Amino acid sequence: MSAPSGNIALRCQNLHRFLGRDEGRVHVLKGVSFEAQRGQVYAVVGPSGCGKSTLLYQLGLLDQPDDGQIWINQQLMSNHDDAARTAARGEHIGFVFQFHFLMQEFTALENVMMPMRKLGRLDPDAMAERARSLLAAVGLGDKTQRLATHLSGGEQQRVAVARALANQPAILLADEPTGNLDQQNSGLVFDLLMRLAKENGQAIVLVTHNPEIASRCDVVRPMRDGVFV
């Protein structure tokens, strides 16, 4: 098995994943192979239950494959232990989920600083400065001190995008990032993702049911019954 070339941020080969137990055991991913280059936006589309989100969690090292390999920035990660996969997530991967999952007790600024605090590359002042610039980039520069509960749904999702970009990850994985937003906010968040990916040279893989958003991505990969078609 050859390692991925330099421009490829993420690659998986022959991924298999079973979910459930005993009679309820389902073969969700059936030998999926995929690669994502820096600066490109990929849409994974397909009907519900076809394995899109499961693939995304595999690629984001949130879940372990039953078989197959995953490379992150040319490093084989699929056979590493939990600690190494956790560290790789913090350093190389940003997540945006359908629900923002912000920490409700914290401000927008503090939410964006959380991944930076864990990575520990910057001092507190630099973290705050970077968080402020990210919030400004997503159009929330004047709401940095608002509690998450005091932001609208669209604003919360934009904070989640800023948080996902906090550690300048090479890969941004988004699971229906606009699925919970109205049309106007969907466009806003998607445009934001596209712009940032192009500016920062990040590989973005997003799972979506929205054909309009999928059509605006660089690459569209339809999935059915656990395989790309």
Added chain:
Amino acid sequence: MLMSLACIVLGVGLFIVTQATTSGFEGFFIKTILGTNGAIRIEDEIQDTIRSMAARSENSDSDSTFQVAEKEGRKYIEGIQEPKLIMDALRRFANVSGVAEVLHGDVQIRSSFKPDSAQVYGINLDDFLKVSDIDSHIVQGSLEEFRSEPEEGALIGSILAQRLQLAVGDSFILQIHDQTARYRVAAIYETGVSDIDRVRVYLHLSQARSLLQKPTGASFIQVNLYNTYRAPEDALQMEETLHHSAAPWQEREKVWLDVFRALRVSTAITVSVFTLIAGLAMFNTLAMIVLEKTKEIAILRSMGYSRHDISLIFIWQAAIVLAIGTVLGWALGAGVTYAISNLPIRIRGIFATDTFIVSWSIWHYVEATLTAVVMVMVASLAPARRAARLEPGDVIRGTAT
């Protein structure tokens, strides 16, 4: 979380209060027995009894026989024959702060009101003051009056004085066999120990010798120590070097000390139930939080927070509540202890007090804190571990168990 906090405050506070009161009474009891009967009592002389066996050589031609002597047991000879020598030897012990010889005997006491039985204790006042708190137990009259009346002055216990209706300045008669003598009450003392206050009459040693017809020797020597908690070790050494039985206060008062210890332990266990409830409440609260915050845990894990980091979040949460609860518990404990120390309660029998006795010791606070720390932190470990075990993929997918 408020329930956990309240239980920690109550648990720590009540632990401190119960320990302060039980050890307060225990400490006061110890002070009383040290102030009345001293740290060590040197009494009867010990003599080893020897068993000897005659042995004959196998060679019957030779006429050589020999004897083997071995210790068979020990015999006690009542009293101390040479008290001055023993006292001189005792003063050489580094931990000894005072020694006093005492001669005692049973007598009949008779006032104008009625007769009764009593025990005479002959003392050298200056020596006896170094091994007892008799001066602080005087409730009527004064020791100076006793000192100024070497011929007929007597110190009499408060209960005995009451029973015989004796007051300071009154005369009474002591009788042993056909020997009688008249004395005057120079002072009345009250130790609070009814066994003492009911029977003891202190006389000057010379008067006691005359009454009891014991011109030499002593019944026992009362010893006081700088470090009274070393009494058992010192007593053992004294017994070996002086060949007289030596009883430390811990041995003499073992029954009462065991009662106090049992009381202290049992109250600590009872009160620890509050801390146990605090632990259970903490377990319940944290377990609920883990259930409520699974998404947040998963998000933190997706950001690169390790299982250990997640555990620490919950343990910190418990630790913060524990810290606040403990500090409030200290305040509660100190406040209630202070309030209790002012409560009136009249106790006579094993000591005398008119208010609750409390002991202020940093160790009660340390013990209460340790109990709370152990219970609460143990209780928080399971939810914290459960939080750390959550698989972020399962949580976000909605299949976490």
